[in-house]
Amino acid sequence: xxxxxxxxxxxxxxxxxxxxxxxxxxxxxxxxxxxxxxxxxxxxxxxxxxxxxxxxxxxxxxxxxxxxxxxxxxxxxxxxxxxxxxxxxxxxxxxxxxxxx
Numbered sequence: 001x002x003x004x005x006x007x008x009x010x011x012x013x014x015x016x017x018x019x020x021x022x023x024x025x026x027x028x029x030x031x032x033x034x035x036x037x038x039x040x041x042x043x044x045x046x047x048x049x050x051x052x053x054x055x056x057x058x059x060x061x062x063x064x065x066x067x068x069x070x071x072x073x074x075x076x077x078x079x080x081x082x083x084x085x086x087x088x089x090x091x092x093x094x095x096x097x098x099x100x101x
Contacts, residue, residue: 011037 021036030036077085
């Protein structure tokens, strides 16, 4: 049987954070402060991955948009018709969303 030790760190928490950790442990949601902090780090990691995925999607959408403009695939909308045009796009998006479900 291999015994593995985990690295330890000293961290400084605000009074509010320390009370939150204590409350989460006291209520039984977590067994100890380390579990609370590991869960917090998992959430930070998850959020970072989600942010990276959103950024990549935005970059791809921007590239598609610029390529469409360069190829002449766009609609020129006058300022006074912009609100109606955007509203129609929203309706199309809602229709597509409902069609998927």
